[in-house]
Amino acid sequence: MLILRFIPIALLALTCDADAGPSEAATEQVRAQLIASVDAVRPGDTIQAGVHQEIIPHWHTYWINPGDSGLATRIDYDLPAGATAGPIQWPTPGRITLGPVTNYGYEHEVTLLSSIKVPEDAIVGGVFPIKAKVKWLVCEEICIPQRVELALDLPVVAPGQDQGRGSELVGKAQASLPVASPWPVSVTSGNNGLTLRITDTGLQPDNIKNIWFYPSEWGRIVHNADQPRLVGGGTIELKLQPGDDAPTASGGRLNGVLAVTENGSDGPVTRGFIINAPVSAAAVDSAPAAEPDLALSSALILALLGGVILNLMPCVFPVLSIKALSLAKHAHQNPLQTRLHGLAYTLGVLFSFALLGSLLNVLKASGAQIGWGFQFQSPLFVLAVAYLMFAVGLSLSGVFSIGGSVTSIGSSLAEKPGYTGSFFTGVLATVVATPCTAPLMGAAIGFALAQPPLVLLAVFLSLGLGLALPYLLLSLWPFLQRCLPKPGLWMERVKQGLAFPMYAAAVWLVWVLAQQAGNDSVAVALGGMVTIAFAAWLYESTKTGGSAVRHSGEGLAALALAVALTGGYFGVEASFAAKTRSSTASADNHWEPYSAERLNALRAEGKPVFLNFTAAWCISCLVNEKVALSQRSVIDAFRQSGITYLKGDWTNRDVEITRILAKFGRSGVPLYVYYPGGAAASPVVLPQILTPAVVTQFIKASARAVSQS
């Protein structure tokens, strides 16, 4: 009795050709239809054909990996000699859970496409028969294996002749296929299982409703295990529980589809991304509980050593040598004072490092994506430090000095007789040391950043202590001071010579600035430096004059300095903004920003227009742009049809765009609208999920409609 269920129940025969089998068949649960992307084939064509399944509610058929149970649908094509069929292109599946069992499959409907190559020797005027034996398992709670045989005859037409539009289900199916991940994907394997990581997405977590990884093979992961995820800072991370046949870091790969469901303007939209990534060993498996002390102590020692080495860095060395030289000068005067200076300096360094550590802790707690040297991500900070380096260099060169007893700005604070001076030398040393720390201190700081706040602070303080250590030792032990060379004219020469590393550091920073904020910022920075040099010269040359001369000199110098700083601020900001703008525009320079005036003007001329309303936080928008709208085929199609592509950015809820969204009955993005040529043509709204084929078909279809009307 049960065996009856194996017998196909072909109820419908809708094809027009009486010789061929039916193109459609139905069982109690599934209606299957053989479809193709064309109505006629030409010799040598590659077409898409496939089986469309319409499944009654609560029942499902299966994906290539059915999950814990079930069976993938199978299609065996029977084609004329010389023709070939490719593998099934599986749409992004869904998850069907029944108690502890998790399955991957399709509910309601699905189309399973394959590429079919028509042989070169297909005879024009004849038919190209496609026969398919289709077997599937359809399950609700109970499962029924079913099979049908379908056939479709397509006339063979001469090359160059119209193939017709085929079934519209093909385009729909193509839109449901997973696409290559436009973002870097990595998979690591460690004690905590497998971690799937997608980076640089620039996506906001708020819009993401669900994320699920579907492995394309059995046993790779435990199908019914949770996939805890972390979304933020442009990164999506999923923890996967390894299955009985999990890929390992030694040559294993993880294949499958990552399905991301996002709240779209018309309800949730799911998009699949193809994952095919080698598995690498997890770099640091999150702090194993057994040995945190060892790791902490070695990190502390590493940080201390790194701090000591920092003294030799080109940005730090000059500042400290001056301090050391002044020590040599006064060494024999008062040992106690010398020691207190050393302690004040150490305090200054430690204070600065504690401040930096706390700042990092705060930023970390707020979830910002930061790393050591995070302050250097700000072009303004880079500019400020470049100015500082340059000013210190000028001072070392002897262009100017502040006050009577002091000789340079590098030591304006540093050589203040009070302990405050020593304290600020410490602060200065920290500020100038930061650019040098990143390459050197990677390991220890990387460790620190992964640790609780107190540990992070400890590592930072250790780093600071290392930086302060040489000078501290020098100030504490008179014995060491005696080893310093005797003061003399050579000190002046050394000091002047040390200006050059400072200039070099400034040059490097300007280069960094150019990377961050574009070429214009270089002119701004160098102009600012000339102004600073002018201010320094003015200040120095009027210093010895009468009170009136001195005051006007100081005033002018201050004014010049203010000009340099504000000019630098606004200049770099503007340059940065321009760079950001041009980089987005140059990446796809085939579009123009949307404005209602521009649209109206183009429409009035009867020009075809493609509208794209997008937002930086909308995944579908970004993916559609990457996989469809910036593809060569689409850009070419736009160009050929003379379409102007307008893009509206709704990231900040622009009122004008909100209005046009409402006009199309949408409350959010994405929205894609195509206005065919001709002032009277009515606009067509495209689906929310685009492929190059979907876009080009819409353009072609509209063109045809217009030419026929």
Next chain:
Amino acid sequence: MFLNQPYRSAIMGLAFALASTAALAAPVVSQPAPVFSGTAADGSTVNLAGLRGKTVVLEWTNHECPFVVKHYESGNIPNLQKDAVAKGIVWLQVISSAPGKQGYIDGETAKKLNADRGATPTNTVFDPDGKIGNLYEATNTPQFFIINPEGVLVYKGGIDSIPSADIEDIAKAENYVSAALAELAAGKPVTKSSTKPYGCTVKYSG
């Protein structure tokens, strides 16, 4: 050097640790098999711990599942049972179908069904509340677990290498269960000790 990676890993690790403690301890090949006891078709109580010293085969089944039908109609599973029982192996059918679900039967029906199908398992164990099924994380019918005389799990997975509902595929497929039993009898380790089961979902309650 960036914060995000290690920091995130730490959080993820924690989340994962919490998640995995909640998950069941899956039966692991070459580890002691989880012990259970259950009511059998003949009214007796079958206790796995009491079967030490014998090789035990657990076969999750549901007589209405087309995949089970495939392997019974063809004589595939009855033949395996006959060979195994003749060699002193304890072959237990396990039925985890909940009351009212497909495959849920009483002892008399189970005996009659086996007689009709020429099936000769040692016994049939009923697991209507799914406890044994959950213990073994059984997901499919048919699905097999083989436990050696020391009580160690030596095989878990499907019956053969071709997942399909077609009887004609049986001859072409590699039978994992008979291969495992042969290796076990020869004192060799089981080569394919964990395979993909295929079939119907076990009809647990809820």
